[in-house]
Amino acid sequence: MKGTLYGVGVGPGDPRLMTYLAVDTIQKCPVIAVPADGKENAVSYKIASGIVENLDEKECLNLTTPMTKDKAVLNAAYQAASDQIIEQLEQGKDVACLTLGDPTIYSTYIYIHRIVKAHGYATEIINGIPSFCAVSAKLQDSLVDRSEQLHIIPSTYDIEAALELPGTKVLMKAASKMPLVKATLKEKHMTGTMIENCGMPEEHIYHKIDEIPDRASYYSIIVVKEGNHD
Numbered sequence: 001m002k003g004t005l006y007g008v009g010v011g012p013g014d015p016r017l018m019t020y021l022a023v024d025t026i027q028k029c030p031v032i033a034v035p036a037d038g039k040e041n042a043v044s045y046k047i048a049s050g051i052v053e054n055l056d057e058k059e060c061l062n063l064t065t066p067m068t069k070d071k072a073v074l075n076a077a078y079q080a081a082s083d084q085i086i087e088q089l090e091q092g093k094d095v096a097c098l099t100l101g102d103p104t105i106y107s108t109y110i111y112i113h114r115i116v117k118a119h120g121y122a123t124e125i126i127n128g129i130p131s132f133c134a135v136s137a138k139l140q141d142s143l144v145d146r147s148e149q150l151h152i153i154p155s156t157y158d159i160e161a162a163l164e165l166p167g168t169k170v171l172m173k174a175a176s177k178m179p180l181v182k183a184t185l186k187e188k189h190m191t192g193t194m195i196e197n198c199g200m201p202e203e204h205i206y207h208k209i210d211e212i213p214d215r216a217s218y219y220s221i222i223v224v225k226e227g228n229h230d
Contacts, residue, residue: 001092002089002090002092002121002122003031003088003089003090003091003092003093003094003095003121003122004089004094004095004121004122004123004124005085005089005094005095005097005113005116005117005121005122005123005124006025006029006094006095006096006097006123006124006125006126007097007099007103007107007109007110007113007123007124007125007126008022008025008026008048008096008097008098008099008103008126008128009022009099009100009101009102009103009125009126009127009128009129010022010044010047010048010098010099010100010101010128011047011100011101011128011129011134011199012100012101012128012129012130012131012133012134012135012198012199013043013047013100013131013134013197013198013199013200013203013219014047014134014199014200015047015048015049015050015051016051017128017129017134017199018047018048018051018128019126019127019128019129021126022126022128023048023051023052025096025126026048026052026055026096026098027052027053028094029058029093029094029095029096030058030059030093030094031058031059031060031061031088031093031094031095031096032045032048032055032058032059032060032061032095032096032097032098033060033061033062033063033081033084033085033095033096033097033098034060034061034062034063034097034098035063035065035081035097035099035108035109036062036063036065037062037064038062039060039062042098043100043200043219044098044099044100045060045098047098047100048098059088059093061081061084061085061088061095063077063081063084063085063097063112064077064080064081065077065078065081065108069156074111078108078111078112078115079115081112082112082115082116082119085097085112085116086116086119086121089116089121097109097112097113099128100131100219101128101129101130101131102127102128102129102130103125103126103127103128104125104127105130105152106154106172106173113125131172131198131219131221132152132170132172132221132223134198134199135170135195135198135221135223136223138195138198138199138203138205139193139195139205139223143168143170143223144167144168148166148167148168148226149165149166149167149168150167150168150170151165151167151168151169151170152170152172153169153170153171153172154172154173155171155172155173155174155175155176155177155181156176159171159177159180159181159184160184163184163185163188163190163224166226167226168223168224168225168226169223169224170221170222170223170224171192171221171222171223171224172221173218173219173220173221174194174216174220174221174222175215175216175217175218175219175220176218178212178213178214178215178216178220179214181222182209182212182214185209185224186209190224191208191209191224192209192222192223192224192225193205193206193207193222193223194206194212194216194220194221194222194223195220195221195223196216196217196219196220197217197219197220198219198221200219202217
């Protein structure tokens with residue numbers, strides 16, 4: 001009998017925010033996979049290790065996923081990662097692929113999931129708490145009220161166009177364009193709040209645009225609510 005691939009969301013950073021189902025799934029899988037050159041470099045592994053017992057005793061697949069926009073390079077990496085996983089599934093081993101936040105939101109995992117599923121293997125997705133929900137809770141405020149719209153926007157999107165959208169704008173992984181984001185917010189006389197490394201030991205909250213460093217962590221999220229103007 002062939003194994004099953006589980007895409008497991010480990011939540012935004014605090015191990016205690018992992019769901020019981022996520023922990024249970026990881027515990028029952030003999031093999032885990034992380035999108036990094038080694039588990040010591042995988043944030044998702046560090047989070048899971050804070051609550052999953054004996055995680056270091058499991059076989060670990062290191063899935064190399066380069067930080068590039070070159071689709072050919074990425075597709076080759078996704079295929080190679082899928083091949084690693086399929087090799088384990090063929091041996092009847094279940095594999096838990098750990099991913100930060102939720103596997104369905106801007107996740108590298110989903111590309112691997114699609115390939116493995118297309119090859120006829122059993123797959124499941126175990127959802128996790130998305131980072132922007134954790135950010136909202138940390139700020140003790142809602143993301144949207146009543147009929148307001150919510151826009152989740154990656155840093156690769158046109159920032160100026162994004163800020164023209166109605167409702168609340170959540171800028172994901174904004175660090176790559178931080179100087180531009182800050183300048184655009186100031187130009188439009190808009191305010192926002194940024195949380196860096198939400199739920200992690202290095203967490204930091206910036207309530208003013210001028211306080212935000214140009215070189216923020218990769219795991220930085222800015223929330224811009226409608227009506228927040230200087």
